[in-house]
Amino acid sequence: MLMMKKSLVFDSGPLISLAINNLLWLLEPLKKSFAGEFYITPAVYEEVVKKPFYTKRYKFEALQVYPLVLKNILRSIEHPAIRKKTEELLGMANKIFKAQGNWIHIVHYGEMEALATALFLNTETIVVDERTTRQLIEDPFLIAKHLERELHMPVDINRENLLKIKEEVKNLQVLRSTELAVCAFELDLLQKYVAPGEKEVIPNISIEILDGILWGLKLNGCSLKEEEIEEIINMERQRLKIK
């Protein structure tokens, strides 16, 4: 592990969410506000730049992520120690839950590489939009309950591996693209979407923009619930003293 400048490690999901919603531009001002580094892994780079570049549908999005890497707004990092830790975490995580005598492989190399990178950098925060990786960090027992419910069969838990993973990730906090969007809103970064005169036509336009962005993130795959969007909007209305 290294003691370094404070940092965030990004999984692929939040970058995809932001790209699809034309919000990648937020990363530069957020990074300034954060006063630290934003990191991605080789697997994330592969997923959000290389692979979509060769598709017709997402090529343009890939070409919007790439400049962020060129400008070091997103720094790609790899290290033999990260590779080793990734294999370790993957081996543990995919040998926690068993059904019908078979280990259920719940996570992917790329997701564990992001975790391993966070541990290597001694960072406390990882940005992940998808549900399973988040639950693995925050409460792996939830995954067991979910698997049993969906598979309609008992799921055995290898407690040794589960406790090992919990110990590894105990200091990690998870943020989603949702929280980044809310922080951007509170930093007034989203004011750029308010055109002159719009406030007179659309009451509380800023809140409407935030609401639109949150729905955009949700509808494009961020694990964000409708009730959470309502909660955020109510919170911001109260903060801004809007009825």
Place this chain on the structure above:
Amino acid sequence: MGVNPNREFCLNITVKEDLIHILQEAIAAIQQKNTRLLSEVSNHITHCASIFQNPEAIKTAIVIYALFKIQDRGITINDGIMDLLQDGLIQVKKDNNQAYLGTLEGIFKKISKMDEKLALYMQQVINEAKIKKGMKLYQHGISLAQTAELAETTLWDLMDYVGKTKLNENVKDVVDLKRRLAYARKLFQ
């Protein structure tokens, strides 16, 4: 039904038995033009796929779902595809997994060439089948990136699809929104 002593090259017995049953059901459903049965067959194999995550189970689910969509549109599934399904059944019984995967690829190719006028639609059917079957894996609890790899689709396509479902509405969180936001604010403000 014998068991090949080289288990590592064999499908798990449960999966093998399931695949044989499912292929037999799928063939019957197509012959009878029973679209509903074909849909049910596709859902069943996806259930196995979440646990065993072997390419045979997942590709079979995708192929059968694609055939269901085609039949549902009123298009007749041609003899070439039926022959390949029968051949696939033989390969599974003989534990020839590589050959079986080959017949599934053959079915994909035949689907793409079924009707020149519908070539784009057929490709869309295959893509949709991959995403739909992938969604079942995600619904069962597998992560999005793992699902994308197993279903041979992209994270981009999966996220686009999952966002339009209610799959994320029932996600249980131990860290509530307020706590997460409070932490985010400390980092950025």
